Amino acid sequence: MKKAAKIISLNPEQYTNYSSKDLSKVNKPPDQISRVMSDYLVAVAEHQDQEAFAEIFNYYAPSVRLYLLRNGVDASKVDDIIQETFAAVWAKSSQYDCNRATASTWIFTIARNKRIDAFRRENRPEFNPNDPTFQPSFFESGEQAMTVQERAVTIRDALTQLSPEQREILQFSLFEGQSYTTIAIRLGIPLGTVKSRARLAIGKLRLALGGQGEDL
Amino acid sequence: MSIQHHIHGDLLLAYCAATLDEGASILVATHLALCSDCRSDAEIVETLGGIFLENATTNQKQEKSDQKIFASIIKSHQSTASASSKSSLDSFVFPEPLRSYIGGDPDELDWQPVGGGIRQFLIKTHDSQTTARLLMIPAGKRVPDHGHQGFEATLVLSGSFYDRDSWYRRGDVSIADSTVIHHPAAGPEEDCICLAVTDAKLKFRSPLPRLFQKFHGI
Numbered sequence: 448m449k450k451a452a453k454i455i456s457l458n459p460e461q462y463t464n465y466s467s468k469d470l471s472k473v474n475k476p477p478d479q480i481s482r483v484m485s486d487y488l489v490a491v492a493e494h495q496d497q498e499a500f501a502e503i504f505n506y507y508a509p510s511v512r513l514y515l516l517r518n519g520v521d522a523s524k525v526d527d528i529i530q531e532t533f534a535a536v537w538a539k540s541s542q543y544d545c546n547r548a549t550a551s552t553w554i555f556t557i558a559r560n561k562r563i564d565a566f567r568r569e570n571r572p573e574f575n576p577n578d579p580t581f582q583p584s585f586f587e588s589g590e591q592a593m594t595v596q597e598r599a600v601t602i603r604d605a606l607t608q609l610s611p612e613q614r615e616i617l618q619f620s621l622f623e624g625q626s627y628t629t630i631a632i633r634l635g636i637p638l639g640t641v642k643s644r645a646r647l648a649i650g651k652l653r654l655a656l657g658g659q660g661e662d663l
Numbered sequence: 664m665s666i667q668h669h670i671h672g673d674l675l676l677a678y679c680a681a682t683l684d685e686g687a688s689i690l691v692a693t694h695l696a697l698c699s700d701c702r703s704d705a706e707i708v709e710t711l712g713g714i715f716l717e718n719a720t721t722n723q724k725q726e727k728s729d730q731k732i733f734a735s736i737i738k739s740h741q742s743t744a745s746a747s748s749k750s751s752l753d754s755f756v757f758p759e760p761l762r763s764y765i766g767g768d769p770d771e772l773d774w775q776p777v778g779g780g781i782r783q784f785l786i787k788t789h790d791s792q793t794t795a796r797l798l799m800i801p802a803g804k805r806v807p808d809h810g811h812q813g814f815e816a817t818l819v820l821s822g823s824f825y826d827r828d829s830w831y832r833r834g835d836v837s838i839a840d841s842t843v844i845h846h847p848a849a850g851p852e853e854d855c856i857c858l859a860v861t862d863a864k865l866k867f868r869s870p871l872p873r874l875f876q877k878f879h880g881i
């Protein structure tokens with residue numbers, strides 16, 4: 448089994464061109480892995496399945512590590528945050544709804560929130576779906592035309608259709624936690640350009656899912 | 664009424680990436696609470712985050728410390744959730760102040776059999792008038808017919824029971840006084856644990872439980 452163990456460059460192309468990746472760990476394309484991981488997560492929730500949890504941990508821990516390092520988390524703190532993240536994945540597994548999110552999406556949000564808890568001085572307020580003022584969507588009963596897995600595949604495909612300039616903004620922001628100002632300095636372009644690329648990129652993803660391409 | 668003016672993509676991305684400052688985040692979060700269209704967009708962005716994670720896995724190898732991290736998660740999970748993995752009982756069966764009186768989770772207690780598969784745990788109090796005990800009634804099991812000299816109040820803590828045409832579940836209280844002769848049955852889904860407080864001895868009508876009464880102080 449060959450392992451792609453080289454140090455990762457900053458080239459965002461690498462993250463999106465998945466077809467050339469070594470998937471020796473699981474030997475499946477990403478959308479299938481995503482489905483398998485969702486099943487594992489449900490098994491953890493329903494049966495406290497330790498083997499399923501081990502599969503999830505083995506698959507995601509390395510990328511959560513990379514995510515934290517890219518976000519500038521001190522190397523000495525990374526193990527702690529990984530531990531907190533996956534302890535929460537297990538502890539909260541019963542809250543995971545496979546009709547609402549892929550396992551990857553759900554684990555991403557947990558890792559993000561653990562990172563914020565540990566390092567962000569400001570709060571990041573979130574809406575509360577149980578609040579009486581919360582406006583539920585027509586679709587939020589899980590009646591969407593596409594399943595979450597299908598939506599994820601569509602988003603994955605749409606991502607490869609973006610220009611490299613748009614894609615790198617998404618990568619720098621979402622996976623590396625950089626503010627638009629930092630990105631502008633890093634790329635040597637105006638702040639407004641960073642924002643408009645972000646806006647265009649999100650619009651194209653929305654369009655791919657059948658929504659409006661333009662911000663309203 | 665659908666919302667006409669929405670959060671722009673760049674703001675939404677920054678919010679989901681947690682790079683947006685707190686004030687603007689309050690605004691975005693409040694809009695999201697009211698606008699399902701933008702929540703759907705936020706889901707797109709978070710899905711993207713998941714895709715970035717997936718894409719990163721293939722470039723990463725396991726670190727030595729991952730094994731240690733995994734082991735300590737398993738260890739701490741087992742110690743916090745041992746009750747729920749052994750049975751369907753969780754560690755929050757006993758709310759305060761009851762928990763302090765009992766000093767343990769259901770599976771740590773020294774339960775005494777009282778017949779018919781039913782077990783009890785007497786709770787020590789300084790009260791000589793009433794007796795407080797936990798009863799563990801196996802799933803689907805009937806409590807033998809009994810009446811009361813005084814009253815009996817039963818609070819369900821786990822599982823359920825059926826008595827006199829009603830279901831009682833966690834938090835429900837059933838009151839029976841001296842006029843009531845009943846034989847409640849635990850629900851079939853799991854063992855029922857309840858807190859029973861009586862101000863006098865229970866009177867069982869069938870002989871076997873009466874024998875147990877003698878030995879077990881019911």
Ligand SMILES: [Zn+2]
Pocket residue numbers: 666668669670694698699700701702
């Ligand atoms: Zn909106």
